[in-house]
Amino acid sequence: MSDDNRTIRVAFVGNPNCGKTTLFNAFTGARLKVANWPGVTVERVEGETIYKGQTIQVIDTPGIYSLTSYTIEEIVTRKCLEDESVDVIINVVDASSLERNLYLTLQLLELKKPVILALNMMDIVEDRGMEIDLHRLPEMLGNIPVVPVSARKRTGLDVLMHAVVHHYEEGPQGVVVTYTPRIENKISKVETVLKAHYGKLKNLRWHAIKFLEYDEEVANDHPVDLSNIIDHNYEKEIINEKYDYIEGVIHECLVNKEQKAAMTDKIDAYLTHPIWGVPLFLGIMALVFFLTFTVGDFLKGYFEIALDHLSSFMYQMMTGIHAADWITSLVVDGIVAGVGGILTFLPNIFILFLALAFLEDSGYMARVAYVMNEIMGRVGLSGKAFLPMLLGFGCTVPAVMAARALPSERDRRRTILITPFMSCSARLPIYVLFSEMFFSGHALIAAYSLYVIGLMVAILIAHVTHKMIKSQEEDTLLIELPEYKTPNARTVAIYVWDKVKDYLGKAGTTIFLASIVLWFVLNTGFHGFVTDVSQSFAAMIGRVLIPVLTPAGLGDWRIAVALISGLSAKEVVVSSFSVLFGISNINSAAGMVELSGLLGNVGFGGVNAYALMIFCLLYSPCIAAVATIKKETGSLRWTLGMVLFQLAVAWFLAVVVYQIGSLIF
Template sequence: DKVDHFLTHRFLGLPIFLGIMALVFFLTFAIGDWLKGYFELVLEMFSGSAGDFLSGLHVNAMLQSLILDGVISGVGGILTFLPNIFILFLALAILEDSGYMSRVAFVMDDIMNKLGLSGRAFLPLLLGFGCSVPAVMASRTLEDPKDRFKTILVTPFMSCSARLPIYVLFSSMFFGKNAMLVCYSMYLLGILVAIATAFILSRIDGSKVSHSLLIELPEYKSPNARTIAIYVWQKIKDYLTKAGTVIFIASVIMWGILNFGPTGYVTDITQSFGSLIGKMAVPLFEPAGLGYWQIIVALISGIAAKEVVVSSCSVLFGIQNITTSHGMNTMAATLATMGFGAANAYALMVFCLLYIPCTATIATMHRELHSWKATFGIILYQLLAAWVMSALVYHLILLF
């Protein structure tokens, strides 16, 4: 009861929650990046050995490129973020199992009501920090169809774990010691955009919350190691499964788009189908600081799974082991020659935060809403929000 006096306090509860989440992201970076360094060394050694092995067998140059640049560089780069993902889910599991997350839902209920959302909508939004698919599915607990639609609309604005590799890569490259703060700002920005969207919608449709939140506040307890292990393993397994399926396929497809053009197999990436697609969209993305065809193609590939943006950048810029310090330095230098700086990097992270969710989330949205019209309406709104916010932050950063 003494602890709850502070953690569920009307005014102190929310700042304490934000402080705890800031600590979680500090640990995600401080410990996660230290462990990631070892993963990067293993990837470098494996990539070098594989290259030597293929060269020794005199394997065709095109097949070598597919294996090294497409598969190993694409999928391997994603696997190096495993420590960051592990630390994040471990911290969330401890908070959940200790009984604290129920207090957060209680604290957020009054705020959610003022925004025109049911207090029950907090659970889907909270799940959205892990993965948008179960988060959207959790919206079915809301009885009011308007509540459900608004919750499904704003849930993808919560930064799922798939976006973390993008934040880590670009914040580390362009913001150095402030990388953790930049990443944390992405999570806060997603929450703010979700709040603003829900508030505006509630004013437009004039809806008021008719259902109050009824929730049990369990006793605080020491987190159970077995429960946490099962939770974290399930999340890590999902991440690894995605790396072995969706990301693998997307990396191969991306390699094909970048190595084939109207004339067939090409060694010059500027003659590829990917280059043609990206260059057509450059004028549209230029006001948002993203007018580079390579970045545009990477964003398109991210619709399959957000982590693919990182592996696509590796393939697009021809940088193996892009997540290592050498790879990031090479990438940053390459981008600098194109005029891509910190403002562009932040705009890119904002766009990745807000634009179209992955295909699995889109399919889940349709299944829950039973309407392609509503689903495409949400997608268009998210694209518009991503473009507007990216353009806004890009030009604001340039001013300062």
């Protein structure tokens, strides 16, 4: 029996996207503590709750697929579980992907610590017409507690807490997979040697299995000569036998799986086809951008009308209170024009994220990594590296952080290097504005081509760096493709709202401040306020860059200033054009006509516009992304080198596009 005054330490462990963190938050409420795991940049979140007078301290570990120490997340979670202070493991399982999740479960049971299986997302199982035998499943796992829970609906929490307290007192239970006689004989012999050398070592069987798998962490922590026992790496055999056991569990406990699997296989025959998989992916993304432009532009018209009214209202109000001309100009021409111009692109952003959320929640995005695995393999990376790149279509910051899942530092850095070339949502306003202004009949094709070019440049650079490194390492993609499902409205809504909120947040902070700063550098010079913008600080800064940008067809100081401002956030490029050229509603039909006319006066045409979009596609990401890259790589020198490299790539390709385009058109 336990001491009632002793705090029970519980670790939440599970696959990525199993609902573990949502359940953890429901379990702990607001009593959270966030820090970093010692020596790494992966966050550690701890919380506390009380159940019937018993204090329970909980730890949310990084999402992992196994306890094999390949990625930072796996190493961190494993170290946490090996810590003697962890009393109980809550293994959060996505019930709709039971087969994939149970592999980690079997590894956790080998640790010989109390394990509780929390079956999350049972509503999805029911929606798919499947059933899980909740009596047979615990039996086949050695009578460990199996608790159906709903992280979103906060159901099953009391039962889960009761299981924690009760199971902590009972101690470890659960099935241990019995391997072939040959492997079992090896395990027994290794256990004997380990016991002789490390008599106090707990979990002898788990350590013995890890030695058979050539686990570096175990070998380094407990050096011992086993060459006369272990003749080769048994990892694949052990994995296969675990999955054989899981197959039996699924056969016994999951009803109606075959019907759903058959439907998934029929769809995958097309979407993951070795030849047609990539063209279909590009076609699906083309459809996404078709919706982004057509539906988004329809809704955008109402935002433009609202901005016109707001601009007129603010001007009349400032005039009515007899505000100074410079204050009126700051509010109307600076803040309203800059921030308001960005907000008019909100419908396009909303449609883009809505489409991406549907693709993600339906199970298709996992297929993209699988489809791209062969292409990525040819440039020295696996399909796992394509997952951060996919996230880059939304935002570079989480995309860079997602590179943590890659097994080696070399691959993480290579992936971080190429991920910013993916067109994040912040670049979309630039594409929408200039493609509709200069390629009105083919705006969709012009904008879509930039996404494809970004992808091609990323893969090309990955290929070049692979040839330079000349590494012979192979990184195999191991991923289970989830069954297709109807996207959950609530999940999609949360995803879209989170992205839209972030966009609005930038409009209210970064872009707001950038618009004010830009207005001041446009309207002030060495002698105070100026009426001629060509005498302003902005003009002085821009003129310095004219010789560099002229070969790319961007030799106007106002364009140079707009590109500099885009380093704070890419959306600021559009708001800067609005402020620089004095257009209050730059995204309206009248605003685009006025801007194209002003640009035309300095010889800026369609070729220049495409070169500009190429430059904005490829040049260094925003400050937030650069800061994240510095944090993830731990190297300021490498980060600055990456920024300079991306500037060079952007300049070179923009020059190539402009020079060749000028000869053709």
